[in-house]
Amino acid sequence: MTFLTKQYENRFVLYDREVFADPDLIGFTSEAWAQHDAITGFAEGRGTTFFVNYYELELALRHYHRGGLIARWSADRYLWTGLNSNRAWRELHLLQTLRERNLPVPRPVAAQVIRHGLLYTADIMTRRIPGAKAVGQLLASEELDTGHWIAMGSMIRRFHSQGVYHADLNANNILLDSGGRFYLIDFDRGVIRTPRRGWQQRNLQRLHRSLTKLQGAQDTFHFSEQNWQDLLTGYNQL
Structure with a gap:
């Protein structure tokens, strides 16, 4: 570029x-x-x-x-x-x-x-990422398996390990492409900072609130606390 x-x-x-x-x-x-x-x-x-x-x-x-x-x-x-x-x-x-x-x-x-x-x-x-859909959109119509949730957590940890702060980490700013790879989009107000557990945990909590909010607003939304634990498993593996 x-x-x-x-x-x-x-x-x-x-x-x-x-x-x-x-x-x-x-x-x-x-x-x-x-x-x-x-x-x-x-x-x-x-x-x-x-x-x-x-x-x-x-x-x-x-x-x-x-x-x-x-x-x-x-x-x-x-x-x-x-x-x-x-x-x-x-x-x-x-x-x-x-x-x-x-x-x-x-x-x-x-x-x-x-x-x-x-x-x-x-x-x-x-x-545009070919074939990609927002996780928030996907979960309204289908379930993600355990491997997907683990991979999502692992992807977020890759960013956090390099000090990348996403100011609006929510389910619609995470994309899944047709090949099963996750992406982060919309880095408005994003920065690279010193990796610290405090802001990293607040970032994860923001994502959790996003998922539970979408769950409460829709008749069908495929998200459970077990899914969240799987995500955390992937996050903590690195």
Whole structure:
């Protein structure tokens, strides 16, 4: 991956030149891709992630949205503190670092930041993981066997062992591909820090709350405390 930056007045684009030969042609809105009939699907989360086709490459496009109470006043604008410190730039470079460490994350390909005075909006684009589905979505229709839960725990431990903190570790940010491999996505506000049991356990507790919340909100959701113990078995094996 080789990233270049191009500025268009108040708009900045960071892109992988191995994927995009011309940054002028990169669309960062669903409307831009819809004009070319290139939207192949979408996934709902805090916002909508659109899956788009770019010369036979499947890409995932996500606009940054705020969560919590502050979203009532500002749904998608953040305080501008510099180009290198905005959320899209940080997440893209973090994903690049994690891939260099052979951790299972999507490949970043582009990001956009638009400055609006003291504020900015942002978007990020990654390669879509072929055949992957969110664990939260899968468990609503099927069970995962013991081996899957152990593998999921082992995958999370790989990140924690290298000091990788995921700010929103929940069931819908863990993907399982058709080959049985787990991935982590959405590293907004993620960082690399000193490995410590405290934040690692809080990270796991966040995932557990996510699973139990989904379980309580749906008539059918295949999750049990035995599944959680299997996940912890995988986590503690390393």
